[in-house]
Amino acid sequence: MTFRAQVLGAAAGGGLPQWNCGCQNCVLARSGKIPGQSQSSLAVSSNGVDWAILNASPDIRYQLARTVDLHPTGLRDLPLRSVLVTNGDIDHVAGLLTLREMQSFTLFATASIHKTIADNSIFNALNPAAVDRKTVALEKPFLLTTGLTATLFAVPGKVPLYLEGDAVQTDLLGEQTVGVAIETAGLRVFYIPGCARLDDDLRSRLEGSDLLFFDGTLWSDDELIRNGLGQKTGQRMGHMSMSGPDGSLQAFADLRVGKKIFVHMNNSNPVLRPNSAEKIEAERCGWVVGQDGMEISL
Ligand code: MLT
Ligand code: MN
Ligand code: ZN
Numbered sequence: 001m002t003f004r005a006q007v008l009g010a011a012a013g014g015g016l017p018q019w020n021c022g023c024q025n026c027v028l029a030r031s032g033k034i035p036g037q038s039q040s041s042l043a044v045s046s047n048g049v050d051w052a053i054l055n056a057s058p059d060i061r062y063q064l065a066r067t068v069d070l071h072p073t074g075l076r077d078l079p080l081r082s083v084l085v086t087n088g089d090i091d092h093v094a095g096l097l098t099l100r101e102m103q104s105f106t107l108f109a110t111a112s113i114h115k116t117i118a119d120n121s122i123f124n125a126l127n128p129a130a131v132d133r134k135t136v137a138l139e140k141p142f143l144l145t146t147g148l149t150a151t152l153f154a155v156p157g158k159v160p161l162y163l164e165g166d167a168v169q170t171d172l173l174g175e176q177t178v179g180v181a182i183e184t185a186g187l188r189v190f191y192i193p194g195c196a197r198l199d200d201d202l203r204s205r206l207e208g209s210d211l212l213f214f215d216g217t218l219w220s221d222d223e224l225i226r227n228g229l230g231q232k233t234g235q236r237m238g239h240m241s242m243s244g245p246d247g248s249l250q251a252f253a254d255l256r257v258g259k260k261i262f263v264h265m266n267n268s269n270p271v272l273r274p275n276s277a278e279k280i281e282a283e284r285c286g287w288v289v290g291q292d293g294m295e296i297s298l
Pocket of ligand 1: 091
């Protein structure tokens with residue numbers, strides 16, 4: 001075995017069900033008719049012993065409790081070596097607060113994302129004596145954990161909601177929203193939970209890769225508006241949708257990727273219903289709809 005990934009949380013911010021939502025999916029999930037999904041996070045390992053977590057969701061306490069490979073192996077010995085965050089969004093950093101208790105691990109992020117975390121003094125709960133905050137430059141490979149070399153790269157996105165000013169650029173290319181490339185034993189794996197657009201640079205980067213976890217936030221760009229759930233389009237939130245001429249199903253149609261898995265699904269997304277026409281359509285296009293607890297070994 002050279003690579004293992006476990007989907008700790010397949011949903012976008014809010015999760016399924018979301019606490020204040022009465023949409024069809026949330027009602028079905030609350031009544032146990034469709035599986036609930038926790039918030040955006042992925043665990044990866046090359047040896048099953050040393051693990052890294054990509055994004056620390058507010059549900060991390062429950063996700064760690066449920067994932068046997070991440071359980072303590074001694075009084076304070078943990079298989080978790082590092083945490084990497086791909087943006088400063090609440091669904092990706094709030095779980096860091098759960099990881100206090102003087103446990104040592106490395107926290108990887110770009111300088112910009114580290115600044116966002118450092119500017120919020122509540123994160124001082126992660127004692128510097130235990131948690132090593134390492135700044136990673138874009139396009140510079142580094143050791144994520146044993147056997148896994150990672151490289152961060154810019155993907156079109158925006159600043160976190162809580163840092164938005166009056167004018168928001170939703171497809172900014174920089175250090176605020178990144179994708180992760182992981183290389184191990186000749187395999188190339190990508191994790192991109194937020195992406196506003198599949199541009200040519202990203203296309204050529206992903207071509208020929210073995211495994212991809214990709215932004216599956218919405219099925220259609222106007223899904224929240226049409227269902228009376230909000231005012232924002234997917235584009236305004238910095239997420240490309242699955243369907244439509246600019247959607248990911250179309251954009252990836254002629255890309256060669258070994259296995260494509262949607263993650264970071266908003267609770268409104270119809271693909272979260274196991275028998276929906278939209279899920280069947282996504283599968284017909286070669287995608288797997290991610291689920292909490294899903295495990296992939298290469
Ligand atoms: C997003 O992915 O667009 C954000 O997580 C939204 C949010 O912070 O609620
Ligand atoms: Mn999110
Ligand atoms: Zn809902």
